[in-house]
Amino acid sequence: MTELSKLRSLVIVLGDQLDHDAAAFDDFDAAQDAVWMAEVAEESEHVWSSKPRIAMFLSAMRHFAAELRARGVTVHYTRLDDAGNAGSLAGELAAAIVRLRPAQLVMTAPGDYRVWQSIKRVAREQDRPLDVRDDRHFYATVRDFAAHAKGRKQLRLEYFYRELREKHGVLMRDGKPAGGQWNFDADNRQDFGKDGPGRHFPGPDFVPDAITRDVIALIESRFAAHPGSLQSFAWPVTRDQALEALQRFIDERLPKFGPYQDAMWKGEPWLYHSLLAAALNLKLLNPREVVAAAERAYEQGHAPLESVEGFIRQIIGWREYVRGIYWTRMPDYLESNALNATEPLPAWYWTGDTDMACLRDAITQTLTHGYAHHIQRLMVTGLYPLLLGVAPRQVHEWYLAVYVDAVEWVELPNVLGMSQYADGGLMASKPYVATGKYIERMGHYCKGCRYKPALKTGEQACPFTTLYWDFLMRHEALLSRNQRMALQVKNLARLSDEERAAIRAQATAIRASSSAPS
Incomplete structure (x- = not known):
């Protein structure tokens, strides 16, 4: 033509x-x-x-x-x-x-x-x-999600996930879920223990071709001041490379994905995660072929059911669910701020220059590779601004900017809803908050860090722990009405007036330090 x-x-x-x-x-x-x-x-x-x-x-x-x-x-x-x-x-x-x-x-x-x-x-x-x-890339249309949501007082992933599995026959046996239950979360919360993750496999290693090298040169010239590095860029950028990445995940990582999907380890960005989100979100892969490959791995005895179900839940569950939330709630959803958070995002989120070992490792990794796995995002880089009280739109814009898989339909609900609880419980049934003890239990970051996760106050107190207790105090009235937060809020009763005052004072100092120019 x-x-x-x-x-x-x-x-x-x-x-x-x-x-x-x-x-x-x-x-x-x-x-x-x-x-x-x-x-x-x-x-x-x-x-x-x-x-x-x-x-x-x-x-x-x-x-x-x-x-x-x-x-x-x-x-x-x-x-x-x-x-x-x-x-x-x-x-x-x-x-x-x-x-x-x-x-x-x-x-x-x-x-x-x-x-x-x-x-x-x-x-x-x-x-x-x-x-x-319609985008046939997805299992459900936005209209399907709207029909599911109509008339419900609360939206929860679990029910939508089950509907899609039944409708599309994914991990179903004679009309029932494979293994007799819908999810295996109880089996998928293991840490690596003191010996670490053991054998692990390399991350993306697709050597940049002439096209990619030209792009890299252009970016280094045109966007020289932008954050991040391209020295190790090796993501799949073609359909053939994406298919190869899928097969490598199935062969190498999927068998242990389930038990260790929430585990973290210092200096280990890839672990047992799929590394397929960018290829899926740019449509180099179709989710149906990804789900089918995982299901075949279970049927052939290559991967256990808890790993396969945990992975498929991310694809046919969370991915579909957040898309429905996004397209049925925009544009107002972008301004959600149920906790009235107004603090600025710390400037060191763009550099990784912080003495908190977990955040330094996760942010540096993010800027180097454009990647962090979902627990690093939820319980490290996302937890800190939630506890600090950062304006949720600033947190959203950081996540949208730094990750190679970030497209707004998937990133925004995950950040504003799941990570920052800015939608007041539409996306998640409770704020995902914890002290530094959670990070210590699920990862290796705290060893050698100057902060002690068990301490609430004092020079060695972990900022996560201080801010956790301050968060509970600041939002006590709201959180006390949430059944899933009842036990955590009840623990406030153990704090004396002196402890409360000390926590508030230290949290105020942390905020002042975090908002200071870098």
């Missing part, structure tokens, strides 16, 4: 829609349709995105465009450094419509509310029909 040919459909492909089987391509005709893709600075700057996250998106996009062209598809692709780049998706799309004059726009439903509103606005202003199609 040439520029002068009549263009029937301009198919919009966003950076997290790299799926050759997407609904947007259902009736694609290379003779009269074309694809539009654009790299724009806005998508790296509306939050201060880390270098690994930018590289993940740009490299995967460029590889996908090359694959389309190899199939004979016309791709109108704007690079970040192209002359005249408008700097925004709206600006680039509007220019493409003026230049190409398509009869209509076609796209798969986007994963970001902000982007969705922007594209709708451009289509309206340019007077072009916009055909938006």
Whole structure:
């Protein structure tokens, strides 16, 4: 197809829609349709995105465009450094419509509310029909989730998860859950013990090709001041690499994923986790093939049921659930702040320069690899700002900026709802709060740290522990009405007036120190 040919459909492909089987391509005709893709600075700057996250998106996009062209598809692709780049998706799309004059726009439903509103606005202003199609990448549509949620006083993952497993026959045997129960959480809360994780496998090791090396060079020049490092960038950025990463997880890590999914160990970023979230969220992998591979591993005796169920719960459970929360609650959800938290995010979240060993390790790892596993995110990097009282939107923007798998539909509910309890219990049934003793029990960080997790006050008191007790005191009235928090709140009665005053004073000092310029 040439520029002068009549263009029937301009198919919009966003950076997290790299799926050759997407609904947007259902009736694609290379003779009269074309694809539009654009790299724009806005998508790296509306939050201060880390270098690994930018590289993940740009490299995967460029590889996908090359694959389309190899199939004979016309791709109108704007690079970040192209002359005249408008700097925004709206600006680039509007220019493409003026230049190409398509009869209509076609796209798969986007994963970001902000982007969705922007594209709708451009289509309206340019007077072009916009055909938006369901994202078949997911097991459930947003309409399915809305129907599930209708009339319920409380939303809980467990019930939606069971519905999806029954509907799609995942880990089901004669109409009942495999193994006779729906989940095996009781078996999946083990720590590594004093000897550590034992044998472990390397993380992503896909050597950057020419396309990725060009992207890395561009980022080091254009986004030199952004956080993070690209020295070890080795994430899968193509469909073939993603499939290889999936098989490696099934072969190597899945058997021990379940028992150790909540365990942490200093200096060990990968452990037994799948490392597949980025590939899934950019649509290089389909969740159905991931779930099927895990289920086959159980059926063939390669992986125990508790590991397979725990992993599948993350895919068919949490992933689907948070998407439903996001799309049925936006845009108001973005401003959720049930605990009225207003503190600034500590500046050292962008550097890792803190003397708290767990946070230093988790943040440094995050900036180096663009990755931390879910318990590091929930109970280390997420727990601290929750206890400190950081404004939840600032926490959200940090998570969206630093992780290679961060797309807003999945990141926002996990951070505002699960991690920060900013939605008041819509996403999670209680705030996930703990003292430094939890981190000590589930990981190796506290050994050698200057702080003692058992201490509430004093120079050696762990800030997590001090802030935990301060959190309970500040929100005692609210938390006392939550049945799952009753025991924790009851423990406040053991504190004398002098202890309460000392905890408050130390917590105030921690906040003052955390908000000081770095």
